Amino acid sequence: MSESLVRSALNDKLKEMLSEVNNFHLNSSITCLEILKAVIAKKRENDVIILSKGHSAPAFYVILSELGLLSEEDLKSFANLDGLPSHVIRGLPFIEVSSGSLGQGLSVANGIALASKLEGEEKNVYVILGDGELDEGQIWEAAMTSSHYKLDNVIAIVDRNFKQLTGKTEEIMSKEPLGEKWKSFGWEVFEVENKAEKILELLFELDKVKGKPKVIIAKWE
Amino acid sequence: MSKIIESFREAFGRALVEIGKENENVVVLDADVKGSTKTIYFEKAFPDRFFQIGISEQDLISTAAGFAIAGKIPIASAFAAFMMRAWEQIRNTVARDNLNVKIVTTHSGFSDFMDGSSHQCLEDIALMRVLPNMKVLVPADAYATKVLLKRMVESEGPFYMRLGRDYTVKVYDGEELEIGKAEILREGEDVFLIACGFMVSVALEVAEKLKDLSVGVADFHTIKPLDENTLLKIAKKANLIVTLEEHSIFGGLGGAVAEVLSERMPKRVIRIGTTEFGKSSRDYLALLDLYGLSADKIAKRVAEAVEGF
Known part of the structure; x- marks a missing residue:
């Protein structure tokens, strides 16, 4: 499953799906596709994925259809009254928590990670963040909590596409030096090109890093 | 105290x-x-x-x-x-x-x-x-x-x-309390005081002070879901309903009670609570008194309301 998913070309399908809804969050979804493919390919049964940047729901749905978990009809129902919700909600395949409001996913990930440590379980919690989302103060509250509790089962992936709603990230609210920020909060930082194969390879490497939360900054060139 | x-x-x-x-x-x-x-x-x-x-x-x-x-x-x-x-x-x-x-x-x-x-x-x-x-x-x-x-x-x-901080005056003595079920602590026909939190004990004190009136007291500890059945029973027998809360009169217990009664059994409701921010005080009860939430001030207001009804 993982091989074919990582290599699948889903951009056209995503564009087609969103062409009917004025390209709703198209950019956010396009740059999130590769990350989601890699994370879903890496996910063990017990692991949890949190799509904190809920705006990328369309990318997630396209992947679910590729996996046979949603039909073509489902994709066409996007944002219809009885169809797929515009931002992910609890109850969809893989989705443990609703999102759409930015900045909350990392805290939720910490809660799940702390509970699994308490139970002595092996469980990775992957949380996908937007770079614009990092403006939210709660992200940095949560980043402190992850490192305070040495949550090496928390893996954050930042979709570093250098864009947020109304412009370029460095013009709206500068993020750089982004890696240094995470590092100073006690995280192990990795940077990688936003390509599914490369992210997947790195995700396997990360399992060997213990004692610290880990963040991948996935750069869209 | x-x-x-x-x-x-x-x-x-x-x-x-x-x-x-x-x-x-x-x-x-x-x-x-x-x-x-x-x-x-x-x-x-x-x-x-x-x-x-x-x-x-x-x-x-x-x-x-x-x-x-x-x-x-x-x-x-x-x-x-x-x-x-x-x-x-x-x-x-x-x-x-x-x-x-x-x-x-x-x-x-x-x-x-x-x-x-x-x-x-x-x-x-x-x-x-x-x-x-x-x-x-x-x-x-x-x-x-x-x-x-x-x-x-x-x-x-x-x-x-x-919860409040330190002050609680004993209201209960081993009763079974249930979520969603209001407790009628005292029956009354002229006025019914509906309270929550610390104000429940204040309501009991108010009822004692108003000896010339028949005053009931109920503890609505569950604001949501509100015990509408008990509220309707109270409204049926009491002439006047007064809500007491250490909270804004907008949207709290008083708001909830007024919403239900205006739809199901229109009745005069006086909401006693706050409409402004508080002040620093060395004494809790003095602060309550300043905002009209002491037993004395509530009793006076209720007596005046009954008289002018």
């Missing part, structure tokens, strides 16, 4: 330890106020199940949501006023996903008298009551705090429990 027996927070802290012994799934999360909320007792008894999140209420609530998703029963505790900065997290994650998160705040109403308007919380019932799935509890005394806390932990879904 010789009847003061135990503080709300002491009752909460001690009951938490009992609940922790009975239920291993319970975890407690704190925003660096454990000494003030008394969750410190739980930390001492169960250090592995106590999580310090720091002075960050938004992170506190969302982390609690994660615990609930993982099957734990998280009790997220902080001061009422500052928990409200996590309202959007409570709305969008806890309430929207109907998660089993129990939010317990202390220092609500005017009970943090010394700390003044920034720390006093007079809006939280309204803010929590408006959320779908959320249930809202306001215990009247130390005993009710303990009983309702247990009931809350046994019930599934999101809850908000609002």
Whole structure:
């Protein structure tokens, strides 16, 4: 499953799906596709994925259809009254928590990670963040909590596409030096090109890093 | 005030330890106020199940949501006023996903008298009551705090429990209290006082003062879901209804009562509570008196209302 998913070309399908809804969050979804493919390919049964940047729901749905978990009809129902919700909600395949409001996913990930440590379980919690989302103060509250509790089962992936709603990230609210920020909060930082194969390879490497939360900054060139 | 027996927070802290012994799934999360909320007792008894999140209420609530998703029963505790900065997290994650998160705040109403308007919380019932799935509890005394806390932990879904700081006057003596069921503490026909929290004991004092009138008192400890049946029974027999709360008169207990009665049994309702921010005070009861929430001032207002009816 993982091989074919990582290599699948889903951009056209995503564009087609969103062409009917004025390209709703198209950019956010396009740059999130590769990350989601890699994370879903890496996910063990017990692991949890949190799509904190809920705006990328369309990318997630396209992947679910590729996996046979949603039909073509489902994709066409996007944002219809009885169809797929515009931002992910609890109850969809893989989705443990609703999102759409930015900045909350990392805290939720910490809660799940702390509970699994308490139970002595092996469980990775992957949380996908937007770079614009990092403006939210709660992200940095949560980043402190992850490192305070040495949550090496928390893996954050930042979709570093250098864009947020109304412009370029460095013009709206500068993020750089982004890696240094995470590092100073006690995280192990990795940077990688936003390509599914490369992210997947790195995700396997990360399992060997213990004692610290880990963040991948996935750069869209 | 010789009847003061135990503080709300002491009752909460001690009951938490009992609940922790009975239920291993319970975890407690704190925003660096454990000494003030008394969750410190739980930390001492169960250090592995106590999580310090720091002075960050938004992170506190969302982390609690994660615990609930993982099957734990998280009790997220902080001061009422500052928990409200996590309202959007409570709305969008806890309430929207109907998660089993129990939010317990202390220092609500005017009970943090010394700390003044920034720390006093007079809006939280309204803010929590408006959320779908959320249930809202306001215990009247130390005993009710303990009983309702247990009931809350046994019930599934999101809850908000609002506690004062230190003052509780004994209202109950071993009664069975149930979530969603109001307690009629005293029957009356001229006036019925409907109260929550510390104001329940004040209501009993008011009833004693108004010897010439037949005054009933009910404790509506569950603001949501409101016990509409008991409310309608009260409205049927009483000429005048007065709500008492250490909260804004907009959107709290008074608002809830008025909403139900205006739809189902129109009746005159006087809402007694606040409409402004508080002041710093060295004395809790003096502060209540300043805002018209002492037994003397309420009794005067009720007597005047009955006369002018």
